[in-house]
Amino acid sequence: MIRKPAVAGKFYDSAPAQLRAGVDGFLKKDSRPSGRLAGILVPHAGYSYSGSPAGAAFSALKKIDFDTLVILATGHTMGLQRGALPAAGAFETPLGQVEVDEVFRTELLKDKKLFEEAPRAHAGEHAVEVQLPFLQALKGNKVKIVPVLFNTDDAGLLEEAGRAIGRAMKDRSALFCVSSDLSHYPPGNIAEISDRSVLLALRQAMRNASPEYFHQANTLLFAKASEYLDTTACGQAAMTAGAAAALELGCNDFELAVYTHSGQVSGDSSAVVGYGAGFFTRAAPAPAGALELSGDMKKELLALARRGIGACLKTGRVPAQPLSPRPEFNQPAAVFVTLNIGGRLRGCIGSLEPRGALADMVASYAGAAAFEDPRFSPVTEADLKKLDIEISVLSPLARVGGAAEIKEGVHGVYLVSGRRSGTYLPQVWEHFGKKEDFLSSLCAEKAGLPPGAWKEKSTVLYTYTVDHFSEN
Structure with a gap:
C-alpha cells in the first residue's frame, strides 16, 4: 500500500524542486549535541512556522549512518488506545517514496497489547508526513521508516510501548524521531512559560529515568494554564513514549537545540503554537537529576514559604500558586520545609515523592510545618518573626x-x-x-x-x- 501525501501544498511545497530547495535551506544549520545521539524531537507544523527548528534537529543526522528511522508521532485524526502502525508499503511525498520497514513493523505488531495496525489513523495524518522530506533530503531512499502514532492518556502503556520500541531498536542501525508541537493557542508570553516548562520537564524526565515525571509535569502544568491554552503539548503521548524508548537505549539527557513559537514568525502573538527541537542523548558523565536552582530562585522560594505561613495566620489556608514565570517552579517536586527558632526544631513537614509543582509544595508544606506538625503547637505571629525557614528539595528515591x-x-x-x-x-x-x-x-x-x-x-x-x- 502506498500512502499518498495528504498535506503537500498545505504544510509544505508540492513542487519537488521548490520543496527540496526549501528543506536544504533549513538543513544548512549544523547542530551537534554534546552527548551520543539516539533520537530527535521535531515539531510538525507548516514549514513556514516550524521548518527552521525541524531543520536544526534533522541536521544532526547528516553524518550518521542508519537504516531505519522510527517516527513516534501525534495522532490527530482519531482516538487511539495503542500505538498505531500503518499497513505494509511506503509513504509518498513530492520527493519520492519512503519504504516502511516491514520486519520492524511486524515485530512491534506481535504485541497486541501495545500496538495495532491502523491505516485509517495514518491516512490524513500530517505529523509523520512533514518529517519525511527532511529525511529524504538527507538520505534519499536509503532509510526506511516505522511510523507509530500515539494519543492515549495511559502513561503506563506509553512507557511500555516506548521501551518495546527501544528494545527493538537495539539490534538495528536505527534512530528515532518524536514528532510533536508544544502549547496550542495561548498568548505568546504564556506559551514561552508553558513550553519552556514542558521542555525542562522532558530534560528532567530523562535525567531521572522517569517518563512518568514528564506525564505528571504536563498534568500539573495544564491544571494551572488551562484557561489560556488547549494543550501543553499536542504530542505529549509521543514525547512520553519517546522518552521511554530513549531510556531503554541508554540515554540520560535531553538537549534543547531551538525553541520558538508561531508569533515570533508571524508577528501576531495573541494565540500561538509552540515549537521545540532537540536531542535525546547519552551524556558522560551522567548529568545530575536535581533541579538547577540559582541563588535568586532559592531566595524567592524562601520568601514564598514565609508568605505561605503569613497567609495561614491570617486566613487559615495557603492560597494556590499561579503559573510561575520560572519553569523550574512549575516542575513536580518532592519537598520538605523545616522551621527552626534559635537553632531548635519548630516544625517539619514534606513529602518523599512529588505531589505537586515546586512552588505549590513549598507554600503548602511551609503552612503545614507551621500549623499541622503534631509535635508542636501552631506558630504564632510572634513566632513568625523568629522563624528560620529551611527548604529541602529532594532527588528521586x-x-x-x-x-x-x-x-x-x-x-x-x-x-x-x-x-x-x-x-x-x-x-x-x-x-x-x-x-x-x-x-x-x-x-x-x-x-x-x-x-x-x-x-x-x-x-x-x-x-x-x-x-x-x-x-x-
Missing part, C-alpha cells in the same frame, strides 16, 4: 541493597519495614557520630521499629539527596 551503600553526610534515608516507615533528611547526620547510630535512631524514633531493624533482610532502604537552603 533510589533503592539500595544495604547500609554499606549509604553515604554518611550525603544521603537522606527512607526506611520501610512492613507497614512502618520513616525518614531522616541528610541534615540529620550532624547529630550522629556513626552510621549505625543514625540508622538505629531512624528505626526507633521515626519508624517505631526496634533500633536494629535496619539490619533485617525484610527492611527496604532508599536513599536520596537534597538541595537545602535556609534564610540564615
Whole structure:
C-alpha cells in the first residue's frame, strides 16, 4: 500500500524542486549535541512556522549512518488506545517514496497489547508526513521508516510501548524521531512559560529515568494554564513514549537545540503554537537529576514559604500558586520545609515523592510545618518573626541493597519495614557520630521499629539527596 501525501501544498511545497530547495535551506544549520545521539524531537507544523527548528534537529543526522528511522508521532485524526502502525508499503511525498520497514513493523505488531495496525489513523495524518522530506533530503531512499502514532492518556502503556520500541531498536542501525508541537493557542508570553516548562520537564524526565515525571509535569502544568491554552503539548503521548524508548537505549539527557513559537514568525502573538527541537542523548558523565536552582530562585522560594505561613495566620489556608514565570517552579517536586527558632526544631513537614509543582509544595508544606506538625503547637505571629525557614528539595528515591551503600553526610534515608516507615533528611547526620547510630535512631524514633531493624533482610532502604537552603 502506498500512502499518498495528504498535506503537500498545505504544510509544505508540492513542487519537488521548490520543496527540496526549501528543506536544504533549513538543513544548512549544523547542530551537534554534546552527548551520543539516539533520537530527535521535531515539531510538525507548516514549514513556514516550524521548518527552521525541524531543520536544526534533522541536521544532526547528516553524518550518521542508519537504516531505519522510527517516527513516534501525534495522532490527530482519531482516538487511539495503542500505538498505531500503518499497513505494509511506503509513504509518498513530492520527493519520492519512503519504504516502511516491514520486519520492524511486524515485530512491534506481535504485541497486541501495545500496538495495532491502523491505516485509517495514518491516512490524513500530517505529523509523520512533514518529517519525511527532511529525511529524504538527507538520505534519499536509503532509510526506511516505522511510523507509530500515539494519543492515549495511559502513561503506563506509553512507557511500555516506548521501551518495546527501544528494545527493538537495539539490534538495528536505527534512530528515532518524536514528532510533536508544544502549547496550542495561548498568548505568546504564556506559551514561552508553558513550553519552556514542558521542555525542562522532558530534560528532567530523562535525567531521572522517569517518563512518568514528564506525564505528571504536563498534568500539573495544564491544571494551572488551562484557561489560556488547549494543550501543553499536542504530542505529549509521543514525547512520553519517546522518552521511554530513549531510556531503554541508554540515554540520560535531553538537549534543547531551538525553541520558538508561531508569533515570533508571524508577528501576531495573541494565540500561538509552540515549537521545540532537540536531542535525546547519552551524556558522560551522567548529568545530575536535581533541579538547577540559582541563588535568586532559592531566595524567592524562601520568601514564598514565609508568605505561605503569613497567609495561614491570617486566613487559615495557603492560597494556590499561579503559573510561575520560572519553569523550574512549575516542575513536580518532592519537598520538605523545616522551621527552626534559635537553632531548635519548630516544625517539619514534606513529602518523599512529588505531589505537586515546586512552588505549590513549598507554600503548602511551609503552612503545614507551621500549623499541622503534631509535635508542636501552631506558630504564632510572634513566632513568625523568629522563624528560620529551611527548604529541602529532594532527588528521586533510589533503592539500595544495604547500609554499606549509604553515604554518611550525603544521603537522606527512607526506611520501610512492613507497614512502618520513616525518614531522616541528610541534615540529620550532624547529630550522629556513626552510621549505625543514625540508622538505629531512624528505626526507633521515626519508624517505631526496634533500633536494629535496619539490619533485617525484610527492611527496604532508599536513599536520596537534597538541595537545602535556609534564610540564615
